[in-house]
Amino acid sequence: MPPARRQPARRPLSNAEVARALREMALFLEMRDVPFKPRAYEKAALAVEALDRPLHEIAAERGLAGVEELPGIGRGIGRRIHELLETGRMEDLEALRRETPVDIVGLTSIEGLGPKGVRVLYEALGVRTLEDLERACREGRVRSLPHFGERSERKILRGLELLAGTAGRQLLGLVLPVARAIEARLREVPGVERADAAGSLRRRRETVGDLDFVVAARDFEAVARAFVELPDVVHVHARGETKAMVRLANGLDADLRVVEPECHGAALCYFTGSKAHNVALRRLAQRQGLKLNEYGLFRGEKRIAGRTEEEVYEALGLAFIPPELREDRGEIEAALEGRIPELIGYGELRGDLQIQTDWTDGSASIEEMVEAARALGLSYIAITDHTRDLAMTGGSDEARLLEQAEAIRKLNARLRGFRVLSGAEVNIRPDGSLDIADEVLARLDVVGAAIHGSFRQSREVATRRVLRAMENPHVDILFHPTARSIGRREPVDLDIDAVIAAAVRTGTVLEIDAMPDRLDLKDEYVRRAVEAGCLLAVDSDAHQPSHLAYAGELGIAVARRGWATRAHVVNAQSVERCLALLKDGRKGPGGRPRRTGRSAGSTSRGRRRAGRH
DNA sequence: GCCGTTTTCGGCCCGACTGTTTTCAGTCG
Numbered sequence: 001m002p003p004a005r006r007q008p009a010r011r012p013l014s015n016a017e018v019a020r021a022l023r024e025m026a027l028f029l030e031m032r033d034v035p036f037k038p039r040a041y042e043k044a045a046l047a048v049e050a051l052d053r054p055l056h057e058i059a060a061e062r063g064l065a066g067v068e069e070l071p072g073i074g075r076g077i078g079r080r081i082h083e084l085l086e087t088g089r090m091e092d093l094e095a096l097r098r099e100t101p102v103d104i105v106g107l108t109s110i111e112g113l114g115p116k117g118v119r120v121l122y123e124a125l126g127v128r129t130l131e132d133l134e135r136a137c138r139e140g141r142v143r144s145l146p147h148f149g150e151r152s153e154r155k156i157l158r159g160l161e162l163l164a165g166t167a168g169r170q171l172l173g174l175v176l177p178v179a180r181a182i183e184a185r186l187r188e189v190p191g192v193e194r195a196d197a198a199g200s201l202r203r204r205r206e207t208v209g210d211l212d213f214v215v216a217a218r219d220f221e222a223v224a225r226a227f228v229e230l231p232d233v234v235h236v237h238a239r240g241e242t243k244a245m246v247r248l249a250n251g252l253d254a255d256l257r258v259v260e261p262e263c264h265g266a267a268l269c270y271f272t273g274s275k276a277h278n279v280a281l282r283r284l285a286q287r288q289g290l291k292l293n294e295y296g297l298f299r300g301e302k303r304i305a306g307r308t309e310e311e312v313y314e315a316l317g318l319a320f321i322p323p324e325l326r327e328d329r330g331e332i333e334a335a336l337e338g339r340i341p342e343l344i345g346y347g348e349l350r351g352d353l354q355i356q357t358d359w360t361d362g363s364a365s366i367e368e369m370v371e372a373a374r375a376l377g378l379s380y381i382a383i384t385d386h387t388r389d390l391a392m393t394g395g396s397d398e399a400r401l402l403e404q405a406e407a408i409r410k411l412n413a414r415l416r417g418f419r420v421l422s423g424a425e426v427n428i429r430p431d432g433s434l435d436i437a438d439e440v441l442a443r444l445d446v447v448g449a450a451i452h453g454s455f456r457q458s459r460e461v462a463t464r465r466v467l468r469a470m471e472n473p474h475v476d477i478l479f480h481p482t483a484r485s486i487g488r489r490e491p492v493d494l495d496i497d498a499v500i501a502a503a504v505r506t507g508t509v510l511e512i513d514a515m516p517d518r519l520d521l522k523d524e525y526v527r528r529a530v531e532a533g534c535l536l537a538v539d540s541d542a543h544q545p546s547h548l549a550y551a552g553e554l555g556i557a558v559a560r561r562g563w564a565t566r567a568h569v570v571n572a573q574s575v576e577r578c579l580a581l582l583k584d585g586r587k588g589p590g591g592r593p594r595r596t597g598r599s600a601g602s603t604s605r606g607r608r609r610a611g612r613h
Numbered sequence: 614g615c616c617g618t619t620t621t622c623g624g625c626c627c628g629a630c631t632g633t634t635t636t637c638a639g640t641c642g
Contacts, residue, residue: 115640
């Protein structure tokens with residue numbers, strides 16, 4: 001077959017694109033008042049988004065059967081997804097688009113406008129796009145439609161403005177301080193007993209789409225007033241007696257819900273979500289003849305739980321489920337069986353194993369980083385400045401690394417109750433070799449290896465590259481394994497299961513890099529690593545003193561979302577234990593491969609049992 | 614269209630706010 005006859009290769013559709021098509025189906029069906037199906041398509045869209053591997057891979061490996069096996073996807077939607085992946089089109093969706101040729105996703109993204117409204121606008125005024133809608137509102141043609149009025153027109157125009165100013169989901173690390181400041185202000189309102197940020201922020205998802213605040217108070221009016229008068233508020237979407245919605249200056253929307261203190265736990269649970277977790281909880285309640293809503297858990301008219309979350313879970317026969325696990329990914333089954341692990345806590349880091357200083361591209365001296373680490377309650381840090389290949393950062397060569405190690409030795413002689421470890425963040429070259437000689441790596445306390453370039457290699461090449469670096473007997477930790485930058489740079493295409501298997505085999509620790517735009521490994525991969533018995537390091541990757549706090553805040557959040565316990569995290573141990581874990585299982589003196597017998601899994605399982613006490 | 618401690622049919626989470634309504638539909642979370 002001559003090459004010219006071949007079809008040009010079409011880029012496989014991403015999960016996000018498949019989910020968008022499913023969501024569009026849901027909106028069109030909703031518009032046509034089709035019962036139940038919209039919910040099914042929405043649920044399927046969520047399921048697709050939750051996958052940790054591309055659908056097109058699953059389809060390529062297992063065909064239609066592999067797709068239909070996914071939760072929330074059955075024969076009908078499975079067949080349509082398959083069609084979409086094979087042909088790039090979904091005929092049923094195309095038919096709906098032909099019948100009602102409107103930008104339904106765009107139009108319904110306006111606050112307060114849903115599919116029913118879009119239908120009326122299209123049928124009466126021929127509105128198809130956001131531009132059509134803006135024109136119709138400006139010309140005053142919308143106000144005469146049924147269920148619309150002058151207020152609706154103004155609301156839509158304002159919605160269009162706000163849409164233009166929305167930044168979409170924002171990094172957890174940037175939003176967290178904003179949320180905390182709002183919590184603090186709400187707690188100052190007289191009569192407020194509790195004020196908490198809920199939603200995906202409380203679950204510590206890596207990005208946040210909006211903020212939710214749950215306040216327990218007697219005087220609802222005072223809380224709502226304080227909320228809409230927050231200095232950050234640029235627009236009030238809605239304001240009722242117990243509820244308010246506003247737009248903040250950073251482009252995020254924030255919701256407030258005020259409840260009686262008796263309901264606080266139920267409300268906090270409800271507004272923490274996730275939606276899938278809530279639905280599963282409600283079904284569980286229903287099967288027990290109970291009703292769960294934001295006011296409590298009820299048997300008939302009688303509230304049997306609601307003041308605290310713990311009370312609600314207990315009354316449902318569940319162990320308490322930490323917010324970070326509430327994604328309906330097996331946590332409810334685990335809670336029923338008492339299998340919720342004791343997650344690593346936010347105050348449990350004792351060291352930090354990735355820190356840059358003014359020896360390369362950091363802004364502070366080793367001593368300044370030590371002081372900042374001490375202030376956070378840490379008792380050891382590793383100095384891991386960049387190496388030769390990263391010339392832009394003034395990366396160290398062998399001689400300079402040894403010079404720095406000597407400076408650290410002298411510093412340690414002066415320090416009391418604190419230990420500085422010598423180290424490096426060596427560069428993994430495109431072929432998997434390192435940019436620092438083994439003889440020098442052998443003399444450092446902590447060797448991290450990381451990818452800093454050639455990000456677009458094929459999966460095979462990139463995986464081979466990383467595995468080769470991990471096989472180096474001196475490499476202790478794989479730093480920011482996929483080298484992603486959230487919202488900016490795609491992760492390196494790695495066979496993550498192969499990397500995890502190699503980590504177990506070689507005794508290499510996988511890092512959770514806690515910089516807000518990295519969070520790498522990400523939560524789903526952490527969970528797979530934990531299940532495989534990998535050891536983890538939770539590091540700040542700090543380039544200045546203020547970055548150090550990211551490890552205990554964002555890094556631990558990712559570890560918890562990955563179901564990690566303290567036993568899984570090497571730098572939650574004493575410095576001696578940490579070093580032993582890093583160096584354990586290295587090649588023996590005879591240069592034989594590391595023993596594979598030391599599985600991190602058996603270590604962590606053993607320690608986990610011990611850690612119960 | 615999906616799913617199963619109500620299992621292959623008959624259910625499908627629940628309540629507040631808004632704007633247009635004189636009793637409620639649409640939207641949102």
